[in-house]
Structure formats: structure tokens, C-alpha cells
Amino acid sequence: MEKEKITPANSLEVGTRIKLLRINQKRTLQEVADNCALSKSMISKIENNKTIPSVATLVKIASTLGTSISGLLEEEGWNKTIVTSQKTAIEKLTKTEKGYHIFPYASEYHDKKMQPFLFVARKGEVIPHQLSHDGEEFVFVIEGSMKMQVGDTEYILKSGDSLYFNAMHKHGITPITDEVTYIDIFA
Numbered sequence: 001m002e003k004e005k006i007t008p009a010n011s012l013e014v015g016t017r018i019k020l021l022r023i024n025q026k027r028t029l030q031e032v033a034d035n036c037a038l039s040k041s042m043i044s045k046i047e048n049n050k051t052i053p054s055v056a057t058l059v060k061i062a063s064t065l066g067t068s069i070s071g072l073l074e075e076e077g078w079n080k081t082i083v084t085s086q087k088t089a090i091e092k093l094t095k096t097e098k099g100y101h102i103f104p105y106a107s108e109y110h111d112k113k114m115q116p117f118l119f120v121a122r123k124g125e126v127i128p129h130q131l132s133h134d135g136e137e138f139v140f141v142i143e144g145s146m147k148m149q150v151g152d153t154e155y156i157l158k159s160g161d162s163l164y165f166n167a168m169h170k171h172g173i174t175p176i177t178d179e180v181t182y183i184d185i186f187a
Helices: 014-024 029-036 040-047 055-064 069-073 086-091
Strands: 101-104 115-122 136-143 145-150 153-158 162-166 171-175 179-186
Touching: 014 040, 014 069, 029 040, 029 055, 040 055, 055 069, 055 179, 069 115, 115 171, 136 145, 136 153, 145 162, 145 179, 153 162, 171 179
Parallel strands: none
Antiparallel strands: 101 115, 115 179, 136 162, 136 179, 145 153, 145 171
């Protein structure tokens, strides 16, 4: 008798969705951790919703599990028009292990081609780091200013400024003002 596949319910948190997808694929924590260049402990914390992974970590996990970042973040699946109020986005900001707060827009849109995020980074909270991943990124600063390192070049971005780059280049941000709010779209 064939084992029944586990399918994630609409209301599950992203860590739980990752765990169910991994189990459906009959993959071990260690295998996913090795493919993502992360520790088994970190994957376990993510799967048990004890930590919210950075976007770069989500990209690695999604790639390892053969899905997209939006596939991991989807909640309801097939809506074609998603409206999010500013109030909702601000209320649902979640702090990541790297110290910035994120909100994934349109997480319920099925199989989208890009993933837009609202980021809020506060001086003294963001852990300095640089990362790289597949795809492209578009950053638009809503309020405040930040330093963005892409490869060997440093950019100072203030309210209204944007940056588009190949995400394979190592990159990272440092808030200049006490708080910087920006949109980051991954494709």
C-alpha cells in the first residue's frame, strides 16, 4: 500500500510548509542542510518555526526542495489579485535571524514569478552579513537611508532611490538612519 503524501494546509507557517515538503520528498534534515550550506540545527529551527529564515536562506531552501520562494510562502494558492493594506504589512512584520523585519507581499498568490518583500532595518539590530543567491533583485527605499554593498561597490540609498542588480553578487545592507524601510523584489 502506497504511503499517503502529506500536503500542507493553507494556514500553516512557512517552517511547517518546508517540513511537509521535505517529508513528501523523503529527504532528511541533514540532506537539506547540506544542500543549503546550513546546519541541521538551523533547518530544524526553521521547520519548527523557532526562527524566521532570511530571504537568502528561503531561496536556498526553495531551490533545494525544487520549488520557488513563493511556493514556500503561499498560503491560499490561487488568488490572482492580492491587495495588502499598509496597516496589515506593518502589523505582520516578522524579525529574521539577521535582525531585520520582513513582510512577504502576496504570499497567497500561486506560483508567482517574483517575490516582493517589505523590509524594515534598524540601526544596531541588523547583523552585518553579505549573501548571494540565484536571481535578480530590485530595491526601492521608502523611508530612511542605507548603505548597500553589491560586490565591491558600496551604494548610499535614500528615500526614493532604487537599485537593481544580479543577486549572484554578494550583497548586504547597513542602515544609516535609525530605521530604513524599503521594498525588495526578488525574481
